[in-house]
Amino acid sequence: MRLLYSLLALLPCSLLASAKSLTGDKVLVLLDEIAAKDQYSIFFNSLTERGYQLTFNDATDPSLNLIQYDERNFDHLVLFSPSTKSTPHCSLTATTLVDFTNKGGNILVASSSAMSPVIQQFAAQLGIDFDNQGTSVIDHFQYNETSEHTVIASDRFTPVTAIFSPTVREGAPVLFNGIGHLVSPLVYTTAILKANPTAYSYETKENMVVDDDITLIGSEIALVSSHQALNNARVTFSGSLDLFSDRFATSSVKIHGSEKRYVKSGNEAFFNELSQWTFQEKGVLKAVSVKHHKVEEEEFPGWYRINDNIVYEIELSEYFDNSWHPYSAPDVQFEAIMLDPYVRVTLNRTQSESPSSTKYVGHIALPDVYGVYTLRVNYKRAGLSYVLEKDVVPIRPYRHNEYPRFLTVAFPYYVSAGSMLVGFVVFSIVWLYNRDAGVPKKKTN
Ligand SMILES: *[C@@H]1O[C@H](CO)[C@@H](O)[C@H](O)[C@H]1NC(C)=O
Ligand SMILES: *[C@@H]1O[C@H](CO)[C@@H](O)[C@H](O)[C@H]1NC(C)=O
Numbered sequence: 001m002r003l004l005y006s007l008l009a010l011l012p013c014s015l016l017a018s019a020k021s022l023t024g025d026k027v028l029v030l031l032d033e034i035a036a037k038d039q040y041s042i043f044f045n046s047l048t049e050r051g052y053q054l055t056f057n058d059a060t061d062p063s064l065n066l067i068q069y070d071e072r073n074f075d076h077l078v079l080f081s082p083s084t085k086s087t088p089h090c091s092l093t094a095t096t097l098v099d100f101t102n103k104g105g106n107i108l109v110a111s112s113s114a115m116s117p118v119i120q121q122f123a124a125q126l127g128i129d130f131d132n133q134g135t136s137v138i139d140h141f142q143y144n145e146t147s148e149h150t151v152i153a154s155d156r157f158t159p160v161t162a163i164f165s166p167t168v169r170e171g172a173p174v175l176f177n178g179i180g181h182l183v184s185p186l187v188y189t190t191a192i193l194k195a196n197p198t199a200y201s202y203e204t205k206e207n208m209v210v211d212d213d214i215t216l217i218g219s220e221i222a223l224v225s226s227h228q229a230l231n232n233a234r235v236t237f238s239g240s241l242d243l244f245s246d247r248f249a250t251s252s253v254k255i256h257g258s259e260k261r262y263v264k265s266g267n268e269a270f271f272n273e274l275s276q277w278t279f280q281e282k283g284v285l286k287a288v289s290v291k292h293h294k295v296e297e298e299e300f301p302g303w304y305r306i307n308d309n310i311v312y313e314i315e316l317s318e319y320f321d322n323s324w325h326p327y328s329a330p331d332v333q334f335e336a337i338m339l340d341p342y343v344r345v346t347l348n349r350t351q352s353e354s355p356s357s358t359k360y361v362g363h364i365a366l367p368d369v370y371g372v373y374t375l376r377v378n379y380k381r382a383g384l385s386y387v388l389e390k391d392v393v394p395i396r397p398y399r400h401n402e403y404p405r406f407l408t409v410a411f412p413y414y415v416s417a418g419s420m421l422v423g424f425v426v427f428s429i430v431w432l433y434n435r436d437a438g439v440p441k442k443k444t445n
Helices: 002-016 034-049 094-102 117-125 246-250 267-278 408-433
Strands: 026-031 053-058 076-080 106-110 128-130 135-139 152-154 174-176 181-183 189-194 199-203 222-228 234-238 252-254 262-264 284-294 309-320 323-326 333-338 340-346 348-350 358-365 371-379 387-396
Touching: 026 034, 034 053, 034 246, 034 267, 076 094, 094 106, 094 117, 106 117, 106 267, 117 128, 128 222, 135 152, 174 267, 181 189, 181 222, 222 267, 234 267, 246 267, 284 371, 284 387, 309 371, 333 358, 340 358
Parallel strands: 026 053, 026 076, 076 106, 106 234
Antiparallel strands: 128 181, 135 199, 152 174, 189 222, 222 234, 252 262, 284 309, 309 323, 309 358, 333 340, 333 371, 348 358, 371 387
């Protein structure tokens, strides 16, 4: 009976709290001290309003289980613990975090100058190179008034439209106080927010040995970056934990270039949209249907013949604002590959029967070489989840009876063979019935 009551009590809650994220609504928040969670109430309230169930925990809790029985215990992880040390008892290591990502979990990491080695190692795995512990990004031109020059304001947002709406991209600068990093160009990592050209990264701890080498300068410094793994799990790194704080979100900030124009900082809109993107509430692509067949046929016969003309169709949808919408882009390509790509063409957009997807169609002439091919659409764009649709099909040569019987180009050969026959007959007749005039007739006495 009690079970029934609790089930009934749960029912309306589960209806109300329908998370907008595609991957689930269980969020684990790890903090250095649980008491500090009130400093980020705007951020956490916005997550709760969007239907997430937050669990707060101490990052050093030895009983912490991100993964249990080879399954994720949570769908998303918010790592607000910049000074976590890796102790023998602590289960939070770079390997655990990579495992969590491999199992499809999304992670939002915020750090500070106190750079935990756990976060530094985890970031290094994803091609993000944080500056040394104890350094901060400093800007003597675009800093917030009445504070130190480490509280900088930047509005150099990524131009990728799938990540931020125009509200953020054209909005107020974001206040940042923390450590900078570099992004390797060789991995699928996007710098979401960059520093101004006047910024540099330097040691700010008192009594520290001053290292004269400044490793990070100007607009190459990334302040916030995101990585999207091949399984579409997303990991976002922010060098500043203060960026998510109520103090920064409610602070005013001076607009660059203007003498005395203050506006509310862009932090709140920035971290809301950043967490929406990281937790897969937007920018998610999927292939709704994929099919291919010969022209004038409806079904794939199991194989194709060289030089066949086929039709390839794929329908793509994009998820944002809680529903699936048609995804329309001019650059969706089809490939037929057998080690090398033999065919690579851009597909044409057409109207789809379904209101939530766009259909891409290509009329493709298969190559003149037989073998086992992969027909695929491999679509990877910054800010969107990856689409990889592939189908392995055999392409066979002509059968012996599929060649045409008489070829026009071969007529000289037919004529030469025919003339040979005719010539032989004529020669034989001439040879048999011709008598040499020079030979005298035998006398017949
Ligand atoms: C930024 O500067 C404004 C204006 O001087 C001030 O009101 C605000 O508290 C500052 N914010 C921070 C985070 O220091
Ligand atoms: C796309 O449409 C154009 C114009 O109709 C056509 O010439 C082209 O072959 C089409 N591309 C594919 C891949 O079917």
